[in-house]
């Protein structure tokens with residue numbers, strides 16, 4: 001596919017933009033044009049009550065980080081830091097609309113009888129064989145007649161590549177009008193998917209792509225020649241309905257990407273449903289999501305008639321191979337001292353340290369640097385791209401300690417980290433233990449079974465209570481560690 005000059009221009013513009021914080025990503029989601037929903041007001045920096053881990057005081061209901069707990073930004077971050085497919089040994093679960101129709105699964109891309117230009121594109125991307133979800137999803141998406149599909153699997157398992165290949169396969173390059181629409185929740189995510197289309201379609205220059213995103217202003221009378229349109233729901237709806245750049249009746253494939261993120265973005269559900277209603281009955285509907293909560297499910301059922309379902313379970317995380325300890329302190333200064341004692345007693349190749357607030361994380365990173373540690377800090381005010389760069393450096397071993405807030409690090413896996421320190425225990429907005437986050441921070445997928453060490457810092461009755469509840473929840477004892485006793489600390493590393 002020839003590089004879309006407009007997309008390039010957008011990339012350059014993006015790169016030149018002074019600052020696109022994750023807050024702005026949130027703002028950017030609802031669009032500027034008439035059909036968009038109202039922008040959710042974003043409180044000014046620092047206006048959120050930053051929760052301090054004062055003894056006996058549960059964190060306040062809303063922290064500054066919560067404001068940035070933005071699904072779209074997390075999703076983008078995941079895409080930026082991911083270089084490889086997430087492997088899984090779990091089997092896909094398939095629910096077919098018509099259980100009598102044959103169910104195919106392929107082990108190679110050749111079996112799909114793709115156009116040679118596309119096969120070339122797939123191999124040029126370094127894909128040797130279909131991923132777990134692609135094995136089943138691709139034959140279903142490429143079948144004749146087209147089948148509607150709802151697919152759910154964890155981020156990084158190959159969903160984007162799968163539907164991009166389906167779109168490129170269904171396009172008739174001789175027809176110079178839009179035939180596939182792909183709706184993404186934000187401008188940045190649309191650009192990311194667009195890049196995959198460009199890469200995979202590199203050897204298929206007859207197929208062109210255009211971005212229906214804010215800022216791409218077309219002449220009123222334009223009729224689009226590009227076969228694939230990728231964009232955000234508001235602009236896409238305008239292009240179909242208000243400006244009539246797209247004839248929805250000619251659309252063969254409609255993709256809803258990141259349905260879970262989409263739902264979290266105000267107004268996007270309705271816009272997507274309005275677009276979908278304009279499409280022909282036989283248009284293929286494809287919906288993808290990394291999670292499958294009730295809300296996603298309801299949305300999926302409304303928008304995708306006669307659907308087949310493909311689900312891929314996450315590998316289960318377990319605490320079985322993790323040694324868990326807690327250290328009792330009375331203040332953050334004491335917690336820091338305990339941390340120094342641990343570092344003095346055992347060799348820690350790489351550690352991740354979690355704090356509740358940005359302020360504590362910043363303070364701790366400063367203190368650790370003063371002690372001579374090479375510290376990386378992941379903080380909420382960083383742009384998503386900056387965060388991705390910090391994680392990359394840490395992953396490459398350039399820094400040995402990564403201090404982060406919970407929100408920043410959600411969903412990030414750094415496999416080689418064997419020591420995790422909860423400088424503050426994970427709690428939800430109401431101050432209850434966040435067991436899921438605890439498990440995700442320190443748990444390892446059973447299959448790899450690497451041994452790990454988790455140290456929890458307790459500094460109040462409140463945090464002791466959280467710790468006890470976490471223990472009860474997992475039914476796993478968390479041993480007390482006396483960090484003033486060097487011999488005892490040494491033992492934990494053996």
Ligand SMILES: Nc1ncnc2c1ncn2[C@@H]1O[C@H](COP(=O)(O)OP(=O)(O)OP(=O)(O)O)[C@@H](O)[C@H]1O
Pocket residue numbers: 075078079082083084085086125126127128129130131134153154155156157158159160161162289290
């Ligand atoms: N068959 C494959 N073989 C090797 N690598 C692949 C294959 N399919 C996808 N990848 C690569 O794996 C990574 C994750 O793929 P992809 O982005 O399609 O996952 P995803 O499930 O869509 O993730 P997300 O939910 O975050 O969008 C990408 O770097 C992609 O290039």
